[in-house]
Each structure stands twice: as structure tokens, then as C-alpha cells.
Amino acid sequence: MMKLVSAYGLNYLEAPLCVAVLEIDELNLLSGPSERNRVHESADYSLPDQCLQQLQEIVQDQGVHWCKLSRYRLAAVLHSPLIERRIDRMRTALDQGLSVPITIGLGRNVDDIFQLSLSYKEALEALDGKMFFRRGQLIKYEDVRKAPELKDARTLDIRLDALFKAMVTYDLVRIHDEIDNLFLSVSTLRSKFTIYNLTTYIIFKLDQYLHTLDQDLFEMLGMELDSLDVVLKFEMMEDIRSWLVRRVFEISEMIHQKEESKNSRLIGEIMKIIKGRLHENITLKDIAQQFSSLRII
16 A cells, blocks of 8 residues: 555655545536537537546646546545645636636545545535535535534435436336435425525436446436526426436336347347257357356356
8 A cells, every 4th residue: 555655656745634526516517508509519529528627737736636536526635734725726726717616525634644535535525515505615524514414415315326226227116215205305304405406416416326327317318408407497396306207217217228128139149149059069158158248157
């Protein structure tokens, strides 16, 4: 581990240290009219990628160590002296260099490079509280850890994770139950939130989950960027629920059909090979060797 730390020059960082996770406001990025027009002007233009590139350059110019977490997030290690001043300089540079809001989750200071994982987890937890705070600002872990916002965010994450798992496994009854559970949890939240914040939170989490499956929410549903404006203007909780019910069932059906198609092709290929080699003394292992995805012991 020490060799890895030394290879990246982290052993020279002066304590205290902390981790900041920076996130591009994805929905603001996609729904902003000026950005939307620029996307339509060129089919090859990837606005999220360009914003991430700009974010990386700004963070790197601050002389801090950083790494990419996703197409909308990166993590940076801040160190002494004057951590607060470093953060202020970085936020100023971000405000001046980017046209979209950047929300920053900040973990607490640690005294050792090997404790950075704790600060990183805290930075992620602080960022999860963004539904209850204004986007495009610095959210410190110590400011939210004792507040109901962080507990409420965890509750929503648990409910959404259960819903998304039911979605990808094509468990239609469970999807219905989990949507009920989600909105029951929402009705019991102690924190203040707006319909807009809840809608953006759900859409962001859904898109984020789909990206772990190499899927894209907008591509799967054929949603134009203009349609996002309508979603973000929902005024009633029932509007969000109706939209989520339709879309989650639709996505689940699409994933199921894709898996069925994939399995059908595989079974068809296996049957074809077996029929072509019936005259041979073949075993299942012989067949399995031709299909790396099929393992028979």
C-alpha cells in the first residue's frame, strides 16, 4: 500500500487531509436551454463529457490530487496548509470556469493518508444530502450528520435501491410494492423538501443505476431533452408517482426483453452445434468450451 501511495506522491501531503467529491448538476446540464440548443446543433457534441473535462482541468489547476468517479463526479484530496482557503479558491475557479452548478460534498479532516477512505465515505454521504440543500454549494459532512436530512436521504436510497433491483429482475409485483414503500417513506420524511428536489433526486438515482448496467435513461425511453422540462415542473406528488410507475415498468420490460433475446440466441447456437455434432461422442463440457458464458463443472 505504501508503494502505491508513494507512486502517486500522496506520501508528501501534509496533514490534516480531507476528501471532496464534486458533482456536476446533471439535470441542470440537460435541461438548460442554452446547453440544449448546443447539443442539437451537433450530434457529435457530448456536453457531459466536455463539462467533466473542464471540471478536471479546473481541479488540476488547483494543484490537488484527483480521480474520476463517474461521468458526473470526481474526487479530490485536499491537504494542509489552509484547507479552507484551498476550497474557497476551487469554488471560485469553478464558478468562473463552468456554466453549470457544481455541488461539493466534503468529508471531515483526517490525520493520516490511510484514513482518507473515511473522509471519502463522509464526502459521499454529505453529497447524498443535496436533495434537501440548494444545489451548487458546499455541503460539509459535519453540517448534515446530525440533521434529519442525512437519515432521510439514506431512507430514500434504500427504498430506491430495492425498487431498481425489482426493476432489473422483472419482478412486477415487487415493483408495485416497492413504489408503494417509496412513497410511504416520502410521506414520513422529517426534512423539508420540494417536489422539484424529489423529482431530480429520483431521476438522477435512476439514471445513475442504469449506468451501472451500461444503459442510459434517456436513450432507453427515447426521451427528448425537452421532455425533461415537463417532468421537472411536476407540482403534485401523484404526478411523480404516475411518471415513475410508467417508466419503471417500461424499463423493466425492455431489460427483460433484451435478456430474453440474448438467452434465446445463446440457446439457439447451442442447439445448432449439438445437432451438427450428434454423430460425435461429445460431452456438455465440449459444448461449454465454445461458450465462455456457459460454465459446467
